[in-house]
Amino acid sequence: MQNPHRRHFLKISALSAGAMLVSVTLPLRTRSSSAQQPVSPQWCVYVSINRDNSVVMQSPIMEMGQFMRTAGPMILADEMDLDWSLIRFDLNMPTYLTRNRKGDLVYDHAQIGTGGSQTLKNNWTYLRTAGATIRRMMIEEAAERWDCSPERLTARLSQIIDTPTGRKFSYGDLAEKAARRQVDTNKLKLKQPAQFHIMGKNQPAIDARDIVTGAPLFGIDENYANALRVAIDRAPAMGAQIAGYDKKAALAVPGVRQVVEMPHESGPHWPDGETQLRAAGVAVLADSFWAAMRGKDALKTTWKDTHQYAGLNSKAHRETLKALARSDQPGKHLRDDGEVTRALQQADKVLEHCYERSFLAHACMEPLNCIADVRKDSATVVVGHQWPHAAALAVEEIAGIDALKVEVINKRMGGGFGRKGEADYLREAIWLSHKVGQPVQVIWTRENDMERDFFAPAAAVQIRAGVKQGRIHGWHMRHAQTAGEAESHNFPAHLVRDCRIESLAGNEPFPLGTWRGPRQMQQAFAIESMLDELAHAAAADPLAFRLALMEPAKAHPIDYWAADHLDSGRMARCYRSAAEMAGWGRKLEKGEGLGIAGHVTFGTYVAFVLQVHVDDNKQLSLQKAWGAIDCGFAVNPNHIRAQMEGGFIDGLNAALFNEAVIEDSRVQTRNFGQLRWMRMGETPLEIETEIIESDREPTGVGEPPVPPAPAALANAIFAASGLRLRRMPFSEHIRI
Amino acid sequence: MAIHFSVNQQEVEVGPGEEEMPLLWFLREKLRLTGSKFGCGIGQCGACTVHINGTAVRSCLLPVGQLQGSQIRTIEGLAPTGQLHPVQQAWLDQDVPQCGYCQAGQIMAAVSLLERINQPTDQQISDNMTNICRCGTYTRIRKAIRQAAETHAEKPVTEA
Secondary structure, eight states: OOOOOHHHHHHHHHHSSSOEEOOEEOTTOOGGGOSSSOOOSEEOTTEEEOTTSOEEEOOSSOOSSSOHHHHHHHHHHHHHTOOGGGEEEOSOOOOOEEEOTTOOEEESSSOOOOOTTOHHHHHHHHHHHHHHHHHHHHHHHHHHHHTSOGGGEEEETTEEEETTTTEEEEHHHHHHHHTTOOOOGGGOOOOOGGGOSSTTSOOOOTTHHHHHTTOOOBGGGOOOTTOEEEEEEEOSBTTOEEEEOOHHHHHTSTTEEEEEEEOOEEEEOSSSSEEEEEOOEEEEEESSHHHHHHHHHHHOOEEEOOSTTTTOOHHHHHHHHHHHHHSOOOOEEEEEESOHHHHHHHOSEEEEEEEEEOOBOOOOSSOOEEEEEEOSSOEEEEEOOSSTHHHHHHHHHHHOOOGGGEEEEEOBOSOOTTGGGOSHHHHHHHHHHHHHTSOEEEEOOHHHHHHTOOBBOOEEEEEEEEEETTEEEEEEEEEEESSSOOOOOSTTTTTSSSEEEEEEEOOOOOOBOOOSSHHHHHHHHHHHHHHHHHHHHTTOOHHHHHHHHHOSOOEEEEEETTEEEEEHHHHHHHHHHHHHHHTTTOOOOTTEEEEEEEEEETTEEEEEEEEEEEOTTOBEEEEEEEEEEEOSSOSOHHHHHHHHHHHHHHHHHHHHTOOOOEETTEESOOSTTTSOOOOGGGSOSEEEEEEOOOOSOOOOOSSTTSTHHHHHHHHHHHHHHSOOOOBSOGGGTSBO | OOOEEEETTEEEEOOTTOTTSBHHHIIIIISOOOSSOOSOSSSSSOTTEEEETTEEEETTSOBGGGOTTOEEEOGGGSSTTSSOOHHHHHHHHTTOOSSOTTHHHHHHHHHHHHHHOSSOOHHHHHHHOOOOOTTOOHHHHHHHHHHHHHHHHHSOOOOO
């Protein structure tokens, strides 16, 4: 395969019989039209239309189980007025890279990267405009052939129809010539939601059949020509260096070809401070991964600790954070409305509690892996990564090859969850291939994967809150997290007159990374647990207490990158819908309880009610959950429901089990034997979802279902048993 | 004597020095059958689940040297004629997969469960389906198994 450069594609399309590739230039849109997100004037290289009217479509966006491989084509095809049944989906998710005027590497065409639940939002206007442009080109081409006004023609299911006469052209008839047209962007009309014929309806995943038949979709399944398989013996303690190893013994294992020392790498990392980016290690390169693993075992590597990361201990760190949250040490004031001290003095009752979360592991089901083939002046990287440009950048940095000469072949990710946004697993494969001058495929063992994770930060959140005449009177929240800053805009801010939010950081050099709504989960666990505790203190129903808090329904403007307002009416609607589905207030059996919690994450509103049973021996079982989500227009209701189910379960797993334990700078939770993970028998039997109808622009659904889960569970356990859990993971305090 | 066994009804032979190789790596690297996945390497997650003589087994720890005369079935052998197995079809109908990585193992576990207990209760589903799904597709897996069990009741599934 060669670099999927546009010209190359055009050449291919000219060669293949009958097929043409649509590449559209919008004359009125230039590279400089958007300062923040430079967009190329070249559009829509993802669609080929054949003469027989069939269509081949590639995915404009990476797939990691968040269904963008289905949603991206849905948006494009809907605005194009394609017949969905005529589309064949190509497995490729091509990366198009270019440089903006400043010389930065940026995505050409769609924003293929995925993360922060922003993917749909980032591509919404682009893909719709691209689709509408192609539709317009077809219409104008037909109008010219019929010598009529384009305004009397309509596009429908891959055809242009002249309604007065009933004559038709298929897209296949028009495509080749239509592709050469220039269209005036002023003539483009995006559809109204009522006109959508693909979006807004349940569509199954386009590649589900490949998955259920075991097709090789993942990077780990790739059989790249001449690639040596690599297993790496990695330093068990952070910052440790190689003391010695038996190279000869490893080389004596049949199939082992080379043994290479990998350097340790430290540097600045999200969200703040410096940490270990890559562990020192000894790489064993072999004909098969099995041989490489046996070679790795034969190394019997010994290690020497360094002082840089000595003595890191997650349990002690959690105590540090808790002490910090409960101390008088002033934090950074993220918000200071009214007079919180006075309000708390005036309150009828004041509650003060601390809510804690441990480090969370990612544990993507597909262990990290990457194929790198670094040649003299070009390179190929085959990988499932959330931000494919990072692979090209890493080649440029490590091997001095222009990033635009790097072909990135994207593979479906077997889970991402933020972990596959890190560059470490790209960099080591690229470094190694560059070093040995041969293609390599590095596969991580599960132990590598869990030991060398970039964890979601641990957190302790102390809240002092008062109630007066049944309403919240004073809210003082102190977030302490491993590093970085808390968020400040979520409810009950805006709704409580006297509200102070402070942020403090523990600042120990644990390796941290993005997770699935982790800051929002830390907030939601604390806020929604405290709301429940206040409701009980005020002898109010937890649902009614929340609904009263949300009154009056109002959109509060916020200064936040992912949303510009926070709407208490939308939140209230989700609480109400979830509660109605659950039959809130109905009579329950002994030991049963309902818990409610909600949160706004990246502009999407979610509430859940969970029903649990707790018996006299503190044995917990999760029975059923009901969720409501307001994510604007529902592009694919089927997959929104799937994310509500899976995301809520991920949040329950975090609440119950997920705790990465680090002792003396060594990760102890090295595999699923030590890190318990939720299985079917522990999951609610059913999760029902209601999607709030909306014509607003769609917002993300990958992360928003996660944050409410821990509080919904804690509140349900309290309702069922009177036991109040404020420290995750709950399985330390209750049987399951 | 060389070890012989069958994979999806094809005879295979274990080469000299390969007896200790776990079945998973034999399938993935020797036979290039990559539907069975590497997840944990310690028999915990079940992504590597295959059938040995009709029983669901985690293949990541099992040395091929112990498989003399065994019949192995993998996800690739579940729909030999191209027509999906009822469990695969149920997986499609319920649109179960998210990232998809664990699903071959889940399907193999479910097929084995339904071959032993053709109308499992919810408790039996919970007890037998112990593979990890990191995306949390469990509620849809349960629905798919219930659906396949109904199909099963109408028309018994025969061994492939």
